[in-house]
Amino acid sequence: xxxxxxxxxxxxxxxxxxxxxxxxxxxxxxxxxxxxxxxxxxxxxxxxxxxxxxxxxxxxxxxxxxxxxxxxxxxxxxxxxxxxxxxxxxxxxxxxxxxxxxxxxxxxxxxxxxxxxxxxxxxxxxxxxxxxxxxxxxxxxxxxxxxxxxxxxxxxxxxxxxxxxxxxxxxxxxxxxxxxxxxxxxxxxxxxxxxxxxxxxxxxxxxxxxxxxxxxxxxxxxxxxxxxxxxxxxxxxxxxxxxxxxxxxxxxxxxxxxxxxxxxxxxxxxxxxxxxxxxxxxxxxxxxxxxxxxxx
Amino acid sequence: xxxxxxxxxxxxxxxxxxxxxxxxxxxxxxxxxxxxxxxxxxxxxxxxxxxxxxxxxxxxxxxxxxxxxxxxxxxxxxxxxxxxxxxx
Numbered sequence: 001x002x003x004x005x006x007x008x009x010x011x012x013x014x015x016x017x018x019x020x021x022x023x024x025x026x027x028x029x030x031x032x033x034x035x036x037x038x039x040x041x042x043x044x045x046x047x048x049x050x051x052x053x054x055x056x057x058x059x060x061x062x063x064x065x066x067x068x069x070x071x072x073x074x075x076x077x078x079x080x081x082x083x084x085x086x087x088x089x090x091x092x093x094x095x096x097x098x099x100x101x102x103x104x105x106x107x108x109x110x111x112x113x114x115x116x117x118x119x120x121x122x123x124x125x126x127x128x129x130x131x132x133x134x135x136x137x138x139x140x141x142x143x144x145x146x147x148x149x150x151x152x153x154x155x156x157x158x159x160x161x162x163x164x165x166x167x168x169x170x171x172x173x174x175x176x177x178x179x180x181x182x183x184x185x186x187x188x189x190x191x192x193x194x195x196x197x198x199x200x201x202x203x204x205x206x207x208x209x210x211x212x213x214x215x216x217x218x219x220x221x222x223x224x225x226x227x228x229x230x231x232x233x234x235x236x237x238x239x240x241x242x243x244x245x246x247x248x249x250x251x252x253x254x255x256x257x258x259x260x261x262x263x264x265x266x267x268x269x270x271x272x273x274x275x276x277x278x279x280x281x282x283x284x285x286x287x288x289x290x291x292x293x294x295x296x
Numbered sequence: 297x298x299x300x301x302x303x304x305x306x307x308x309x310x311x312x313x314x315x316x317x318x319x320x321x322x323x324x325x326x327x328x329x330x331x332x333x334x335x336x337x338x339x340x341x342x343x344x345x346x347x348x349x350x351x352x353x354x355x356x357x358x359x360x361x362x363x364x365x366x367x368x369x370x371x372x373x374x375x376x377x378x379x380x381x382x383x384x
Contacts, residue, residue, distance in 0.1 A: 162336050198335055260341050261316035 049146040057153030071155025082128040101243035115214040117182045120223035135180040173207040187225035201266035211247040215277040324366040
């Protein structure tokens with residue numbers, strides 16, 4: 001019956017029949033079945049975004065409270081929605097997520113979470129771990145029919161240029177809120193790191209908040225920049241979210257140095273940490289209990 | 297008035313103390329973005345700093361023309377020249 005033993009979702013063909021199907025045909029069918037499940041997951045995402053953006057967030061936004069409280073309610077709804085979406089993707093056997101140290105993402109004071117960006121769903125995976133997080137959403141998201149209302153209701157920050165963006169991020173931290181940023185600004189090149197911009201370090205230094213780095217690895221690579229949603233790998237994708245020790249911003253501030261210099265030093269340290277860890281955090285799929293991969 | 301060499305030395309001082317760059321990186325032909333990795337925020341800070349040092353506003357089109365260290369030296373030197381000619 002199975003083309004994918006160990007995963008919760010299997011290709012729906014009786015074992016006797018499956019044995020009679022030539023290998024090549026079986027691989028094609030299994031791949032088609034995986035593409036179909038991926039399409040289902042994206043469908044669920046779109047539907048969820050509509051419900052959250054058009055119903056839940058507006059309804060909860062109308063409840064009494066200051067703008068800050070309303071936005072934080074919106075972020076909690078997004079968090080719960082993304083948790084559900086990650087559960088759906090795991091249940092469909094598309095991904096398996098390992099979380100290492102993600103309890104560090106729930107601290108009682110404002111901080112800046114940063115992460116590398118290997119896949120399209122990194123923000124989804126991280127926001128699913130953070131009940132409250134402000135993030136910077138790019139223009140495409142603000143113009144997206146499914147997502148625009150959700151990002152507005154949750155009070156996310158538009159991806160403006162330069163000082164205005166730094167100021168908007170700093171304001172959220174001063175209000176005691178947490179921030180999620182991707183220093184590369186876009187998805188990482190396959191298996192590598194892109195250029196790290198210094199905006200995240202500047203925000204942290206100006207606000208005096210610590211930086212919590214999350215190393216994301218994805219094996220095999222999927223949903224990379226320029227890839228279509230249906231260009232899926234032939235097996236379950238193992239994603240690891242590994243939260244590193246916080247980088248203390250006051251270690252990069254001294255009275256003889258400008259913020260620009262401190263940001264340069266801090267970004268170099270962050271980059272070194274990611275260069276050291278991007279390979280290390282990869283899960284050995286053979287060691288994940290209860291899963292075994294079969295080539296489809 | 298400062299000569300171009302003196303402006304260059306002053307600029308080196310600003311870039312090393314204010315932006316964490318090393319003196320050996322600061323050749324006149326060094327490109328601000330590609331070679332020195334200055335981002336848009338650094339460029340903004342640098343222009344503010346230069347305006348404070350010279351007391352002259354750096355205009356949008358002048359900013360756009362700046363690609364290298366030598367370009368900054370030329371712009372600053374020109375500003376100082378015109379400032380001096382106004383005062384005479």
